[in-house]
Amino acid sequence: xxxxxxxxxxxxxxxxxxxxxxxxxxxxxxxxxxxxxxxxxxxxxxxxxxxxxxxxxxxxxxxxxxxxxxxxxxxxxxxxxxxxxxxxxxxxxxxxxxxxxxxxxxxxxxxxxxxxxxxxxxxxxxxxxxxxxxxxxxxxxxxxxxxxxxxxxxxxxxxxxxxxxxxxxxxxxxxxxxxxxxxxxxxxxxxxxxxxxxxxxxxxxxxxxxxxxxxxxxxxxxxxxxxxxxxxxxxxxxxxxxxxxxxxxxxxxxxxxxxxxxxxxxxxxxxxxxxxxxxxxxxxxxxxxxxxxxxxxxxxxxxxxxxxxxxxxxxxxxxxxxxxxxxxxxxxxxxxxxxxxxxxxxxxxxxxxxxxxxxxxxxxxxxxxxxxxxxxxxxxxxxxxxxxxxxxxxxxxxxxxxxxxxxxxxxxxxxxxxxxxxxxxxxxxxxxxxxx
Numbered sequence: 001x002x003x004x005x006x007x008x009x010x011x012x013x014x015x016x017x018x019x020x021x022x023x024x025x026x027x028x029x030x031x032x033x034x035x036x037x038x039x040x041x042x043x044x045x046x047x048x049x050x051x052x053x054x055x056x057x058x059x060x061x062x063x064x065x066x067x068x069x070x071x072x073x074x075x076x077x078x079x080x081x082x083x084x085x086x087x088x089x090x091x092x093x094x095x096x097x098x099x100x101x102x103x104x105x106x107x108x109x110x111x112x113x114x115x116x117x118x119x120x121x122x123x124x125x126x127x128x129x130x131x132x133x134x135x136x137x138x139x140x141x142x143x144x145x146x147x148x149x150x151x152x153x154x155x156x157x158x159x160x161x162x163x164x165x166x167x168x169x170x171x172x173x174x175x176x177x178x179x180x181x182x183x184x185x186x187x188x189x190x191x192x193x194x195x196x197x198x199x200x201x202x203x204x205x206x207x208x209x210x211x212x213x214x215x216x217x218x219x220x221x222x223x224x225x226x227x228x229x230x231x232x233x234x235x236x237x238x239x240x241x242x243x244x245x246x247x248x249x250x251x252x253x254x255x256x257x258x259x260x261x262x263x264x265x266x267x268x269x270x271x272x273x274x275x276x277x278x279x280x281x282x283x284x285x286x287x288x289x290x291x292x293x294x295x296x297x298x299x300x301x302x303x304x305x306x307x308x309x310x311x312x313x314x315x316x317x318x319x320x321x322x323x324x325x326x327x328x329x330x331x332x333x334x335x336x337x338x339x340x341x342x343x344x345x346x347x348x349x350x351x352x353x354x355x356x357x358x359x360x361x362x363x364x365x366x367x368x369x370x371x372x373x374x375x376x377x378x379x380x381x382x383x384x385x386x387x388x389x390x391x392x393x394x395x396x397x398x399x400x401x402x403x404x405x406x407x408x409x410x411x412x413x414x415x416x417x418x419x420x421x422x423x424x425x426x427x428x429x430x431x432x433x434x435x436x
Contacts, residue, residue, distance in 0.1 A: 022074030023250070027219040030069045031136060037066070041091055044070070045078050056094035064145050064307055066092055067138045072216040075245060085243040085275045089139055095310035096140065107304040108143065109344030118155055118163040122344055125174045129163055131155060131194060132181035136217040141272055141311045143303040143340075144181075164197050171203045179210040184220050188228050195232040207232065210268075212240040214254040221254035226261035238266040238297060243276050244284045252292055259293040266297035269335065271318050272311045273302075279324035286325065286333040296335035301350070304342055315339070315350060323352050327368025386414050 024030060035044055038057055042048055049057060068090040075086045106112070110120045110128070120128040132155065135142075167173050176198055183191060198207050209229075213220040229235055237258060241247060259265055267289050269276065276282055286296045299321070302312040318337045325334045338347040356372060357364040363375045410416055422429055 022070035024070070025219050027136075027217055027222070030071055030217055030219055034067050034069055034136070035073055038092075041066075041068075041073070044073055045076060045081060047078070047081060053094065056097065057092050060092040060094060060096045064092065064096055064140075065138055067135070069136055069217050071219065071250065072137055075248065083274070085245055088275050089141060089242065089272070090137060092140060093310065096307035098309055099306050100309045102304055103306045103309060104304055104342065105306055107342050108340055109342075110144075113344050116162050116166045117159045119166055121166075121170070121173075122346060125172055126177065127167060127170075127173050127175075128177050128179055129167070130180050131160065131178055131183050131191075132185045134185050135180065135182040136185065136213060136220065139212070141270055141302060141308055143305045143308075145305055145307055160194065164194075164201075167198070167204065168201050174203060174205040175208065176204055176206075177208045177210060182211050182213060183209055184211045184213045184225070188225055192228050192232075195229075195235070199232055206234045206236065208236045208238060210238050210240075214239045214251050214258070215241045215246045218248075218250040218254035221257050223257065226257045226263075229258075229263060230261040233262065235263055236266065237263045238268050239294065240268055240270075241285065241289060241294075242269050242272060243281065244288050247285075247288045247292065255292045255294060265294040267294050267335075268298045268300065269296070270300045270302055270311075271313055271321070271337075273313045275311075277313045277317050277321075279321050282321045283325060283329055286335065287329060290330060290333045295332055298347070299335040299337045301337070301339040303340055319350065319352055323368075326352065 035041055038049060038054060038061070072086065073090060076090075077084045081087045113120050113122045115121055118130050120130070122128070138145075167176060178194070186194075195207065198204050229237075239255075241251075255265065269282075269285065271277060276285065282299070289296055299318060301315060301318055302308055304312075322334065322337050337350050339350055340346070341348050354366055355363060356366055361377050361379075363377065364372060365375060366372050405413060407421070411418060411421065
């Protein structure tokens with residue numbers, strides 16, 4: 001017997017033949033036979049939950065539903081399922097019921113930054129377009145646990161058209177990320193319709209798909225799907241692998257089909273305690289990804305969503321992992337470690353500090369070995385003064401899209417008289433106004 005995280009003993013029962021074939025190639029069949037109950041998990045993995053633990057897990061499922069494809073659940077090592085990275089991502093845990101003081105239902109303020117249903121507009125030139133509320137698997141670490149699985153709130157055609165109208169009328173939007181849920185839960189024809197509508201918007205320069213299908217349901221990546229996607233260029237695809245065990249022959253075949261169809265592939269991982277919070281595991285993951293033509297893009301610090309506290313690591317763990325990647329593997333295999341700031345602050349890079357000191361004529365740096373070196377600044381750098389009148393600039397190339405440059409980038413402009421950015425409720429400045 002093995003003890004669970006709650007201290008309740010779980011019994012490993014004798015193996016028996018599974019009633020369904022987890023490697024069936026029909027993705028519709030995989031979805032139809034998804035495991036959605038604790039009884040289904042027990043039967044499929046040949047395990048049993050003790051009554052006390054089952055009661056807690058049932059409470060968890062009332063708040064956060066369970067759904068996992070036979071394919072993905074078949075990756076669990078049943079000899080040590082409690083420590084298995086796939087099991088931890090797919091099967092509910094009673095710790096999801098723990099809500100800490102700073103946890104939030106919508107930590108990234110996606111609903112607050114939503115001008116119309118299905119759209120989150122946070123950054124000036126790009127929007128998130130949530131075209132699906134369902135996934136082939138409900139990841140236990142999902143930042144959108146509040147909405148994923150809400151079949152009653154499935155997007156309506158009128159809502160999708162309203163979202164497209166918003167993109168059409170907002171000329172500053174050059175980049176659209178299709179997400180959800182998982183956008184590949186839509187049929188090929190419906191997805192083709194949405195992509196075609198985006199292709200027809202002149203100011204949209206690039207479209208991205210965010211999907212976990214290559215990891216959890218690679219059968220969805222059919223030749224027909226890839227052929228359809230290849231007709232919508234430029235189209236980028238970011239997937240979501242968290243552990244090297246997820247990179248199987250089936251997932252490799254799916255990635256190969258996507259890459260051969262001409263789609264640039266990236267990967268976004270989430271740093272998860274007990275799953276991938278190990279430099280050796282992460283190095284193996286990123287190296288397997290690049291071997292399959294997938295470039296590691298982001299390593300996310302786990303968000304402050306409700307039910308995720310047991311997955312969160314200290315930020316120092318993420319920096320440790322990046323330290324063990326930079327210089328120790330190919331540069332394009334090193335993801336950017338970011339914290340998606342609470343309340344809609346956006347992604348903030350958190351990387352090792354390699355600048356030891358800085359003076360007007362030199363920068364002192366350290367490398368991955370700890371070697372300290374000096375880089376000499378140019379002596380007679382002729383800094384060009386820029387008036388940001390791009391339309392009349394003598395440099396070649398069309399001017400960038402017109403938009404106000406704000407924040408730190410705005411402070412660095414030569415034509416900007418602003419010398420400081422001050423929060424609205426700054427106590428010291430308010431006191432000055434009171435005393436005036």
